[in-house]
Each structure stands twice: as structure tokens, then as C-alpha cells.
Amino acid sequence: MPLEYIPGIPILRPYVDPDNQPFWDAVDRHEFVLQRCSDCDVYFQPPRPMCPHCLSMDSLEWVPSSGRGEVYSFVVFAADRMAYPGMKIPYVVVLVEMEEGVRLTANIVDAEPDEVYIGMPVEVTYNSPMEGLTLYQFKKRAS
Amino acid sequence: MQMLEEYRTKSYRQHLRPPVEENLIRDKTAIVGIGQTEYSRDSGRDELDLACEAIKKAVADAGLKMSDIDGLEALTLDRVSMPTLIGSLGIENLRFTSEVSFGGGGACALVMHAAAAVASGAADYVVCYRALNEASGHRYGRGDGYAEYLKAAPTLHYGYYFPYGFLTPLSWAAMYTKRWMHEYGIKLEDTGWYSVVLREYAQNNPEAIFYGKPLTIEEFHESPMISAPLRLFDCCVDTDGAAAVVVTTADRAKDMPHTPVYIAAAAQSSPIETEIQTSYNRPVVAGLPETWYVGQELYRQSGLGPADIDVAQLYDPFSYGAMIQLEELGFCGPGECVDFCQGGDRIRVDGELPLNTSGGLLSEAYIHGVNLITEAVRQLRGTAHNQVTDAETAIVTAGPGLPTSGLILRK
Amino acid sequence: MTTQADSEAPVIPHPALWAVLYRSSTPFWEAVGRHELTLQRCSDCKTWRMPPRPMCPRCQSAESEWVPVSGRGTIHSWVTYPESPHPAFEAPYAVILVELDEGPRLVSNPVGIAPDELEIGMPVEVVFEDVSDDFALYKFQRAG
Ligand SMILES: [Zn+2]
Numbered sequence: 001m002p003l004e005y006i007p008g009i010p011i012l013r014p015y016v017d018p019d020n021q022p023f024w025d026a027v028d029r030h031e032f033v034l035q036r037c038s039d040c041d042v043y044f045q046p047p048r049p050m051c052p053h054c055l056s057m058d059s060l061e062w063v064p065s066s067g068r069g070e071v072y073s074f075v076v077f078a079a080d081r082m083a084y085p086g087m088k089i090p091y092v093v094v095l096v097e098m099e100e101g102v103r104l105t106a107n108i109v110d111a112e113p114d115e116v117y118i119g120m121p122v123e124v125t126y127n128s129p130m131e132g133l134t135l136y137q138f139k140k141r142a143s
Numbered sequence: 144m145q146m147l148e149e150y151r152t153k154s155y156r157q158h159l160r161p162p163v164e165e166n167l168i169r170d171k172t173a174i175v176g177i178g179q180t181e182y183s184r185d186s187g188r189d190e191l192d193l194a195c196e197a198i199k200k201a202v203a204d205a206g207l208k209m210s211d212i213d214g215l216e217a218l219t220l221d222r223v224s225m226p227t228l229i230g231s232l233g234i235e236n237l238r239f240t241s242e243v244s245f246g247g248g249g250a251c252a253l254v255m256h257a258a259a260a261v262a263s264g265a266a267d268y269v270v271c272y273r274a275l276n277e278a279s280g281h282r283y284g285r286g287d288g289y290a291e292y293l294k295a296a297p298t299l300h301y302g303y304y305f306p307y308g309f310l311t312p313l314s315w316a317a318m319y320t321k322r323w324m325h326e327y328g329i330k331l332e333d334t335g336w337y338s339v340v341l342r343e344y345a346q347n348n349p350e351a352i353f354y355g356k357p358l359t360i361e362e363f364h365e366s367p368m369i370s371a372p373l374r375l376f377d378c379c380v381d382t383d384g385a386a387a388v389v390v391t392t393a394d395r396a397k398d399m400p401h402t403p404v405y406i407a408a409a410a411q412s413s414p415i416e417t418e419i420q421t422s423y424n425r426p427v428v429a430g431l432p433e434t435w436y437v438g439q440e441l442y443r444q445s446g447l448g449p450a451d452i453d454v455a456q457l458y459d460p461f462s463y464g465a466m467i468q469l470e471e472l473g474f475c476g477p478g479e480c481v482d483f484c485q486g487g488d489r490i491r492v493d494g495e496l497p498l499n500t501s502g503g504l505l506s507e508a509y510i511h512g513v514n515l516i517t518e519a520v521r522q523l524r525g526t527a528h529n530q531v532t533d534a535e536t537a538i539v540t541a542g543p544g545l546p547t548s549g550l551i552l553r554k
Numbered sequence: 555m556t557t558q559a560d561s562e563a564p565v566i567p568h569p570a571l572w573a574v575l576y577r578s579s580t581p582f583w584e585a586v587g588r589h590e591l592t593l594q595r596c597s598d599c600k601t602w603r604m605p606p607r608p609m610c611p612r613c614q615s616a617e618s619e620w621v622p623v624s625g626r627g628t629i630h631s632w633v634t635y636p637e638s639p640h641p642a643f644e645a646p647y648a649v650i651l652v653e654l655d656e657g658p659r660l661v662s663n664p665v666g667i668a669p670d671e672l673e674i675g676m677p678v679e680v681v682f683e684d685v686s687d688d689f690a691l692y693k694f695q696r697a698g
């Protein structure tokens with residue numbers, strides 16, 4: 001069953017602040033970028049104002065990502081009790097380790113819960129659960 | 144990618160700090176009073192009311208008058224406003240108040256901060272408390288509760304989780320649990336004994352929510368998946384209620400009504416890249432480094448090791464949350480905790496490590512871990528419903544998977 | 555039927571929204587809804603509790619009773635708002651602190667008293683204004 005929303009219940013919007021605005025602006029354009037410290041060559045997630053490695057505040061840059069990764073862990077939302085009312089259960093939240101090394105969560109849009117496994121190759125895709133909201137998501141990818 | 148690995152691992156579990164020069168808490172402070180309300184699924188009362196009752200009972204248990212109390216210690220998460228509470232307690236000129244962050248991760252830190260206050264002379268008698276209507280009222284553990292929370296208090300990382308229907312602490316914990324099961328080859332069919340033994344403990348504890356409701360291993364495996372891999376009976380029990388403890392110096396404790404329960408060690412830890420249950424960019428997702436740090440610190444301060452601990456009260460928001468702590472605290476090796484709990488004998492009252500002897504957060508009540516501290520005190524006083532014979536030392540921990548805290552208590 | 559205009563009308567913050575957190579206040583607001591002013595008093599030591607509370611700060615008793623009061627008192631202090639901080643309240647207006655004859659003090663608005671007529675010590679008495687079907691406010695006018 002692909003990811004399905006329940007009409008009429010708004011999806012919670014990402015919280016956009018000055019640190020992560022470039023990320024969500026890029027998602028709006030269907031581009032996937034990650035934050036990196038150009039001095040240390042270290043990527044971070046979530047975005048932040050200072051590199052925790054070298055404490056530089058002006059070496060942080062946004063770099064296009066390959067958009068490819070592997071499922072690192074996942075949770076199947078199987079009961080109403082824990083699920084968000086605006087999404088049809090069962091739905092899957094995957095934690096994906098990107099090729100750049102950072103890990104992000106999203107839904108997998110095109111897989112049954114029992115198809116998902118740790119190590120599964122996935123890539124970024126985009127969807128629009130409601131007017132004016134674009135999210136990055138993950139879909140299956142041939143390894 | 145290589146640099147990222149280096150950054151992530153350079154300090155991971157390698158930054159145990161040198162001992163403080165002079166520890167004024169160790170053996171110089173004590174818990175002298177405990178109090179609690181009825182634990183229920185619907186108190187029909189507000190949280191202020193519950194807090195008042197638990198505090199009144201703890202103060203009376205310590206043989207004190209309310210006017211003797213000169214300090215109050217709360218969790219920032221508590222919904223009772225502190226000035227309103229002080230007004231209701233009728234304490235004139237309260238001279239020490241403080242609040243601890245990190246929800247259930249702060250439970251033991253309440254006692255640590257209170258101990259720091261009495262040891263330093265900031266106050267003489269400090270009350271620590273937690274009151275919540277988690278079952279009937281504001282369900283912060285539920286999806287809709289967090290939706291409300293997001294409106295009020297968005298933080299840096301939640302924006303990456305909530306749009307995906309990824310909300311509620313249990314499901315965040317399910318993510319690291321899944322990874323841990325994968326890395327250690329844990330099979331779902333081998334789990335469940337932790338929940339069964341805690342339910343056994345609750346059968347002797349009339350205060351427990353699950354008193355009179357035993358659970359078999361078969362019933363455990365038939366219980367529905369909530370956030371796979373977590374089943375219903377892996378999860379803690381939403382509770383209405385409150386609990387409180389009174390902390391003072393060891394010198395004063397000697398002349399008070401109950402056997403003093405001394406604080407042999409107290410610690411907090413917040414490792415890098417740690418979020419509230421969603422620390423998915425730490426080098427290792429399948430582990431609880433905050434609990435490991437707290438354990439190392441507690442053992443060093445107290446001079447005790449895992450083998451010296453008579454009874455453990457480990458914070459269990461869900462079964463694996465407590466079980467993985469067994470590994471981090473050295474009671475068993477990495478990936479061995481399910482084996483350790485298999486059949487339940489090792490964690491029963493006459494076992495190698497009696498664990499969460501009141502029924503814990505799974506089967507007694509979910510008072511954010513403050514009820515684990517009161518149970519440790521009862522064990523060391525010798526007044527527990529499931530009394531461990533000659534218990535002299537107890538370890539207590541707070542919420543895992545977030546900045547956390549812990550205590551070693553002794554007679 | 556709720557119209558767009560209704561939903562945009564300024565709303566007076568409803569104190570009963572706090573009832574879940576501070577249930578001890580519920581009987582007070584229910585009585586005000588019936589146009590009665592009642593205060594909570596300790597059943598044991600007879601101390602008034604305002605605001606209402608689950609425990610007596612004087613004797614730590616959990617027992618209490620709700621007692622009708624005269625609704626008469628004097629202005630203990632007041633403030634005026636030359637500019638409105640909230641669309642539900644039209645400036646200029648005043649907020650008064652009334653000391654009831656029984657002793658407890660209540661915050662309220664004056665009715666029929668212009669801000670420049672207010673005086674500390676002025677005798678006042680309670681009146682009630684319905685805000686909605688289930689919500690009224692207590693206010694004070696000059697004592698007759
Ligand atoms: Zn850097």
C-alpha cells in the first residue's frame with residue numbers, strides 16, 4: 001500500500017528557522033541539499049549555525065546531495081494509538097543513512113511495510129500532502 | 144564521509160571526565176521522606192491537587208512540618224506552575240527553587256540537584272516532585288498531544304519528524320530499538336519476559352495500576368503491535384498521579400524517623416548529537432551512551448560496581464529501554480539483555496538482579512521515574528511490597544535515549 | 555451557524571480553559587455563570603482560599619466548602635488602559651482590585667464608573683455580565 005493521507009486533516013508542517021530555511025526552500029524546488037562545514041568537510045543534520053567540530057560560524061555551506069542512501073532503521077505505525085490521525089495506517093517511517101553519511105527520517109512512499117528492511121537502497125523523491133507543502137520522501141531504488 | 148566518521152567517533156564514549164576534587168553529595172546527603180498519591184487511569188483531580196497530596200505525605204513521612212521545607216525541585220515539563228504550588232503549600236519564604244530539563248531524563252537529577260542544594264548550604268530540606276495526569280489529561284505521549292506541543296514549542300529537530308507522522312516518544316524509541324535488534328540479531332519471539340516479570344511484581348503491589356491483572360508470556364506475544372517492533376505490553380502504563388521525596392544532609396537524616404537512605408552517587412550526562420529520543424546522528428544508534436556515562440560516573444563516585452548492586456530501578460518507558468540499560472550499566476554484555484531476562488529468574492526478587500520491583504513504569508505507574516526513586520527508598524528501608532532480602536545498595540536511572548541522570552543509593 | 559465574521563470576532567479569554575489544570579477553580583466559575591459569587595473556604599481552619607486551591611496553605615487540609623459572599627467591598631487599587639492590549643477589550647478601560655468585605659481581593663472591571671472617577675476606598679458591589687451561554691464575568695458598580 002503506498003503512503004496515503006486522510007483528506008481534511010492537515011499534515012504538520014516542518015518548523016522552518018533561519019538555519020534550516022535553505023534546506024526546505026530547496027525541497028520546494030525538488031532539490032535535496034545537505035549542510036557541510038567546508039573547513040572540516042563534515043556534514044550535519046539537523047542544520048545548525050556553528051560547526052560543532054571546528055566551531056566555525058562562517059564555513060557552513062549547502063551542498064547538493066546524491067539523494068541516495070540505505071534504510072538504517074524503520075518503524076511501522078500499525079495502531080491508531082501512536083499514529084498521526086492524518087495518515088492511513090500502516091505507514092512506515094524510515095531512518096535513511098545518506099551516501100554523505102548523515103541520517104534523515106521520512107516516509108517510504110512506494111513500499112509495503114513488510115517489504116522494508118535495514119540496508120534497503122532508497123532515493124529521495126518528493127510529494128505534496130496538501131496545498132503549499134512539499135516534503136522530501138524516500139522511494140525504492142535498484143541497488 | 145571519512146571526516147564525518149572521525150568527528151562522530153572522536154569523543155563517543157571516550158569523554159569520561161576526571162573526578163571532581165571534592166564530592167559534597169556522596170554519603171553526605173540522604174533521602175528522608177517519600178510520598179505518593181493513588182496511581183490511577185483517571186484521577187478526577189488536577190495536577191496541582193496531586194502534587195499537594197504527594198508533597199504533604201512526603202513531608203509527613205520525613206517527620207517534618209511543611210514550614211520546615213525551604214527548597215522545591217521540579218521538572219520543567221511539570222504543568223503545575225511553581226508559584227501556584229508554593230501558594231498552595233503555604234510555605235513562607237521558600238529560599239531555593241530549581242527546575243530540571245529533559246522530562247523523564249531528569250528524574251534522578253531532581254534528587255541530585257536537591258542534594259547539591261543541601262550539601263552546599265543553599266537549603267536544608269528540599270522536596271522533589273512530579274505530578275501528571277498522563278492517562279486522563281494531557282497525553283504528551285500520544286500523537287495528538289505532540290501536535291499540540293509542536294504549535295507551542297517547535298524545536299530545531301522536530302520539524303524533520305512531525306510532517307512524516309513520526310511523533311510520540313515510543314515510536315522514536317522504536318527506531319533505535321529496531322536498529323539495536325538488527326545489530327545484535329535479536330528475534331521478536333525471544334522477547335517478552337521483562338514485561339511478564341514486571342507484571343508479576345505488580346501482583347504484590349496494591350498501589351500498582353496492573354495489580355490484579357497478571358500477564359503470561361503467551362498473552363504478551365498476542366498483544367498488538369503499536370509501533371513495530373514495539374507491542375502494547377512493551378509500553379509503559381499511562382498514569383494519573385504524583386510522587387515526591389524529601390532530601391536533606393546526612394547529619395540531619397540521622398535524627399529523623401526512618402532509616403536514612405544515603406546518596407552514594409549522583410550523575411547526569413548529555414552526549415553530543417543527543418536529541419530527545421531521536422538521536423539518529425550519533426555514531427551508534429543502537430545504544431544508550433548517556434546511560435553508559437552515567438553508570439561509569441556512578442560506579443566511580445560510589446566505589447561500587449555492577450556486582451555490588453542489590454536491586455535496580457531502571458527507567459522503563461518501554462521494555463527495551465530498561466533492558467538495553469542492563470548492557471550499558473554492565474549487568475550483561477552488549478546484545479545480551481534479552482538472554483539475561485529470558486525466563487525471568489535473574490530479574491525476579493530472589494534473582495541475581497531484582498529489577499523494577501514495584502512493577503516499574505510498565506506495570507506500577509508512569510510517574511516519570513520518580514516512582515522508581517520511591518521504590519528504591521522502600522527497598523533500602525526494608526518496606527517494599529517485593530522486598531529484596533537485606534538490600535543495602537540500589538541503582539536508579541532516569542529516561543534513556545535523551546540527556547539522562549542516575550543515582551546509587553545505600554543504607 | 556458559525557459565520558466567517560463570528561469566527562473572527564475578538565474572544566474574551568475563557569478562564570475555564572484552565573479547568574483541567576486547576577480544577578479547584580471550576581466551582582467558582584460555575585457559580586458566576588449562575589450569577590452568584592461564592593468563595594472557597596477551608597473546612598478546618600476557616601481560612602478563605604482565593605484563588606481556589608486543592609490544599610489549605612495555612613493548615614494543609616484538603617477539605618473545603620463553597621460559601622456565598624456579600625459581593626460588597628471597596629476598591630483597593632486600580633489601573634487604566636489608554637490603549638488596548640487585546641482586540642476583545644476596547645480602550646480606554648480600567649481594571650480594579652476589589653477588597654471584599656469578607657477579606658479576599660478580586661480583580662475585575664468597573665461598570666458605570668469612568669476611569670477618572672475611580673478612587674481607592676470607593677464602595678462597590680458585584681454585578682454579572684453574560685459573555686456566552688456558559689460563561690459570565692463578575693464586575694463591580696458603585697454600591698447603592
Ligand atoms: Zn568545521
Ligand SMILES: [Zn+2]
Pocket residue numbers: 596597598599600601610611612613614615
Ligand atoms: Zn485550613
